[in-house]
Amino acid sequence: MERQIADQRLEVLMVEDNAADVRIASEAWREAGVRHLLRVARNGEEALSVLRRQAPHDAARRPDLVILDLNLPRMDGRELLAELKSDAELRHIPVIVLTTSDRDRDIQRSYDLQANCYIVKPIGLESAFRVMRAIAEFWFEIVTLPPGKRSPV
Numbered sequence: 199m200e201r202q203i204a205d206q207r208l209e210v211l212m213v214e215d216n217a218a219d220v221r222i223a224s225e226a227w228r229e230a231g232v233r234h235l236l237r238v239a240r241n242g243e244e245a246l247s248v249l250r251r252q253a254p255h256d257a258a259r260r261p262d263l264v265i266l267d268l269n270l271p272r273m274d275g276r277e278l279l280a281e282l283k284s285d286a287e288l289r290h291i292p293v294i295v296l297t298t299s300d301r302d303r304d305i306q307r308s309y310d311l312q313a314n315c316y317i318v319k320p321i322g323l324e325s326a327f328r329v330m331r332a333i334a335e336f337w338f339e340i341v342t343l344p345p346g347k348r349s350p351v
Contacts, residue, residue, distance in 0.1 A: 207233035211261035226330035242273025268297040283312040
């Protein structure tokens, strides 16, 4: 992608308990030539531990972007989003809500909690790949993220 710095890649934390959705994201970005490092947390508690660099994630880099499912075990995505956006050290990280819920209440609540965008997961592999490529194009190529947040290759 043209906008990415040649020797850097974006680090993404995907908070998702569905392995197939993680695989789709990774494969879509790989096929599109997106330079990225994808870290996965299976629930909100694990994600918070990664983001706050708590053991066993104390060496983890802060991600450039969080992709968040709302329907998670233990701490759900709504609770995690509220935690992230109320934390002065984490609130600058863009959060994409990517979930199956198309309920107005979930959409409004996510934006009230300062999600940067809300995407309803598409049905079908081809549509899922299209959405993941669009996320990559917008967030990895077009958007300018805060300086000093990208991780070296």
